[in-house]
Amino acid sequence: MNARILVAEDNADLRDLLQELLEDEGYTVTTAADGREAMAQIERANQMIDLVVTDVQMPGLGGNQLLAAVRESRGETPVIVITAFGSVEQAVEMVKAGAYQYLTKPVSNRDLLMTVEAALARSAPQREQARLRRMAVAPERIIGASRPMQKLFELIGVAARSSSTVLVTGESGTGKELVARAIHQISSQETERKGDFVPVNCAAIPAELIESELFGHMGGSFTGARQARLGLFEAADGGTILLDEIGELPLAMQPKLLRVLQDGAVRRVGANVERKVDVRVIAATNRDLEEDVKQGRFREDLFWRLNVIQLRVPPLRDRPLDIPLLADHFITKCCQAANRMPLEVSAEALAILTAYSWPGNVRELENAIERAVAFSTGAAITAEVLPERIRTTGAVAAVIARASEKILTMRELEREYILDILRRTEGNKKRASELLGLDRKTLYRKLDEYRAEGFLE
Numbered sequence: 001m002n003a004r005i006l007v008a009e010d011n012a013d014l015r016d017l018l019q020e021l022l023e024d025e026g027y028t029v030t031t032a033a034d035g036r037e038a039m040a041q042i043e044r045a046n047q048m049i050d051l052v053v054t055d056v057q058m059p060g061l062g063g064n065q066l067l068a069a070v071r072e073s074r075g076e077t078p079v080i081v082i083t084a085f086g087s088v089e090q091a092v093e094m095v096k097a098g099a100y101q102y103l104t105k106p107v108s109n110r111d112l113l114m115t116v117e118a119a120l121a122r123s124a125p126q127r128e129q130a131r132l133r134r135m136a137v138a139p140e141r142i143i144g145a146s147r148p149m150q151k152l153f154e155l156i157g158v159a160a161r162s163s164s165t166v167l168v169t170g171e172s173g174t175g176k177e178l179v180a181r182a183i184h185q186i187s188s189q190e191t192e193r194k195g196d197f198v199p200v201n202c203a204a205i206p207a208e209l210i211e212s213e214l215f216g217h218m219g220g221s222f223t224g225a226r227q228a229r230l231g232l233f234e235a236a237d238g239g240t241i242l243l244d245e246i247g248e249l250p251l252a253m254q255p256k257l258l259r260v261l262q263d264g265a266v267r268r269v270g271a272n273v274e275r276k277v278d279v280r281v282i283a284a285t286n287r288d289l290e291e292d293v294k295q296g297r298f299r300e301d302l303f304w305r306l307n308v309i310q311l312r313v314p315p316l317r318d319r320p321l322d323i324p325l326l327a328d329h330f331i332t333k334c335c336q337a338a339n340r341m342p343l344e345v346s347a348e349a350l351a352i353l354t355a356y357s358w359p360g361n362v363r364e365l366e367n368a369i370e371r372a373v374a375f376s377t378g379a380a381i382t383a384e385v386l387p388e389r390i391r392t393t394g395a396v397a398a399v400i401a402r403a404s405e406k407i408l409t410m411r412e413l414e415r416e417y418i419l420d421i422l423r424r425t426e427g428n429k430k431r432a433s434e435l436l437g438l439d440r441k442t443l444y445r446k447l448d449e450y451r452a453e454g455f456l457e
């Protein structure tokens, strides 16, 4: 990824020059004409600036105040000071206060680029750490340091700042509801829309009640509906409605929903008039809606109306980098709830967790951790307290992962695998040969070879 640099400089010519120079090197550059604008950029660009280049004397807030603010709110970001001859003393003070280095004007291109490069390299570990920390406390605590999740965070931001309909797709347990809540949360922080977040599970409402649930009904409009009732769309006025499991919405309801989306108005069951509602609609599904459209199970016009911005939440197996972070997050949560010291995770357990394919995604991981915490008596979660299913398939995958790390031959891979299974059957050769699909004679012969080669006692 190319680093992002903020250039704060009141002299327009110099500012343009610096911008051009840095952009030619492949950096992404934003500029500010004074200290206050620079501060605003930093706040706005939250977590998107890797380095600051600043002048000393600028109208309003000076370079030293900018430095202080950067040190305070993002201490990992290096600040390079460029200074006119007359303000060298202040620049020196700034270096004492934590600036990376100062350069005097006229700044040579070569000096600047070298300093930038060095400052970025030196601060890389801290910046990475800070980035992970920020990710971990992203809106609604969506954990995700992996690339696919960072992409998703960006899109969540884009979606939140628009008022479009959003379709959130992804396998079961990937965090679709969390994503929907995050969109709502950011929207209500950054816009004037302060209405509620109203989740609706389309699969859980009986088909004959869904219309009155969504749009409300007038008193006496149908059997059992004595009093008028507000629908969920009206409850979400000024906010967000999450139509979860939208793929399960009965076909008969689909044109009604489409009309509401197009008109921005709902008609209560039994009512003659429509009421305007201002609701952001987020739909979520773990189904392949396009396939459903092809099969005639979902209306194409509604699909296109919902699919304005699509956010795909990646399955957990595509982001193994997040597994340790999520595990930690859930451990902290469980241990806090149980009033225990947070547990560690043994290296073996972590290897297994990371290698497992998580068909139930984050929800499955959350459950596995909860169970492991309950069963752990020591200071760490070990492989033994992981569910059997995860332990075996995870262990196999861990062997393969180890193998591809150091590039094993097929023969070595076979040996690693056989010995691993043998360890897990605690030396029971009958059981091992069954698991391996080898006849016992072949297994004995292979074990003899391993013994002769010193891989087995």
Ligand SMILES: Nc1ncnc2c1ncn2[C@@H]1O[C@H](COP(=O)(O)OP(=O)(O)OP(=O)(O)O)[C@@H](O)[C@H]1O
Pocket: 141, 142, 143, 144, 170, 171, 172, 173, 174, 175, 176, 177, 178, 179, 285, 286, 326, 329, 362, 363, 366
């Ligand atoms: N990135 C994440 N960080 C922290 N917790 C997460 C994350 N993703 C999912 N979770 C947690 O995992 C559980 C499942 O998430 P969620 O209910 O949002 O999944 P979903 O995609 O809506 O699943 P389904 O399709 O089954 O409805 C929740 O407890 C949620 O808090």
Ligand SMILES: [Mg+2]
Pocket: 176, 177, 244
């Ligand atoms: Mg869900």
